Amino acid sequence: MPVRPVDSDRIVTESDGVTVTRAAVSLGAEISGVDLTGPLPDEQFNAIDAALVEHEVIVFRDQNITSDHLTAFGRRFGELSVHPFAPMDEAAPEVIQFRNDENSAPYGTDNWHSDETFRTEPPMATVLCAKVVPALGGDTMFASMSAAFEGLSDRMQRFVSGLEAIHDILPFRPLFGSSERDRRELQRFELKYPLQVHPVVRIHPVSGRKVLFVNPVFTVRIKDMDENESRTLLDVLFRQAHVPEYQYRHRWAPHTLVMWDNRSAQHYAVHDYYPQRRYMERVTIRGGPVIGVDRADPKDVRRIKFEAPAGVDLYGGHKPHVVD
Numbered sequence: 001m002p003v004r005p006v007d008s009d010r011i012v013t014e015s016d017g018v019t020v021t022r023a024a025v026s027l028g029a030e031i032s033g034v035d036l037t038g039p040l041p042d043e044q045f046n047a048i049d050a051a052l053v054e055h056e057v058i059v060f061r062d063q064n065i066t067s068d069h070l071t072a073f074g075r076r077f078g079e080l081s082v083h084p085f086a087p088m089d090e091a092a093p094e095v096i097q098f099r100n101d102e103n104s105a106p107y108g109t110d111n112w113h114s115d116e117t118f119r120t121e122p123p124m125a126t127v128l129c130a131k132v133v134p135a136l137g138g139d140t141m142f143a144s145m146s147a148a149f150e151g152l153s154d155r156m157q158r159f160v161s162g163l164e165a166i167h168d169i170l171p172f173r174p175l176f177g178s179s180e181r182d183r184r185e186l187q188r189f190e191l192k193y194p195l196q197v198h199p200v201v202r203i204h205p206v207s208g209r210k211v212l213f214v215n216p217v218f219t220v221r222i223k224d225m226d227e228n229e230s231r232t233l234l235d236v237l238f239r240q241a242h243v244p245e246y247q248y249r250h251r252w253a254p255h256t257l258v259m260w261d262n263r264s265a266q267h268y269a270v271h272d273y274y275p276q277r278r279y280m281e282r283v284t285i286r287g288g289p290v291i292g293v294d295r296a297d298p299k300d301v302r303r304i305k306f307e308a309p310a311g312v313d314l315y316g317g318h319k320p321h322v323v324d
């Protein structure tokens with residue numbers, strides 16, 4: 001399970017007044033020097049956009065912003081999308097409102113996923129802003145799926161490169177009952193959001209990193225594989241998001257905004273705070289086509305090969321003794 005080597009000289013970087021401080025080894029960075037209540041100069045926007053691609057998850061603290069500010073910030077990155085199933089403000093349908101309290105338990109986000117992979121073109125990024133947070137709990141976990149791909153063995157990288165997987169509106173199906181009206185409504189959604197085929201390993205369109213692009217919320221099957229083979233392989237790949245070395249865990253405070261690159265990171269909303277209150281607002285930025293790797297070139301699959309410097313003991317003194 002290779003882990004990216006830490007470049008300790010590049011933990012804090014600064015450009016155009018935007019300071020980026022890495023928060024974990026595989027992904028995550030805090031951004032400071034930016035005020036999202038005002039207009040964002042182009043140079044600062046470019047620095048933030050670059051940080052998003054590089055660090056996959058970026059965090060802005062102490063941003064007491066309105067829904068309009070959130071929408072305006074999201075629109076700097078592209079057109080916003082409207083979620084077909086999430087609760088929204090009628091006047092501003094791009095803003096999803098997560099209002100969880102003693103009467104409204106959180107729904108269906110306590111599992112690893114990237115957002116809306118049931119779409120032909122899943123979103124490029126999501127922005128979530130905390131308004132009210134529980135005293136304890138309610139963290140969001142993130143996993144770098146580029147690090148997760150790098151962590152696979154060379155043989156597994158070669159095996160999964162070029163495979164395709166089927167994605168579905170699976171978690172939303174229980175929202176429909178068995179009445180005639182509900183069945184017709186579900187059929188309408190199935191026609192609008194048919195099964196999608198996405199590559200198992202996608203190429204990030206900006207960084208060029210290879211990313212493991214299957215998730216247990218929306219991915220139902222590996223295409224052209226036997227059901228048993230598909231289930232077993234998906235279980236192995238899904239477990240890559242569980243590896244702590246690929247994760248960043250975010251603890252929320254009010255007025256914190258977190259943006260994740262949906263093309264390279266997955267997330268998991270920890271449901272341990274009910275019935276405390278939590279109120280968040282979200283906007284989602286449309287993405288482009290998902291481009292995958294064809295067949296793997298054995299010499300090209302791994303982006304980073306970790307080789308210890310001369311004289312460094314890779315086993316940390318734990319190398320097994322060889323008995324003659």
Ligand SMILES: [Fe+2]
Nearest residue numbers: 109114115267
């Ligand atoms: Fe999500």
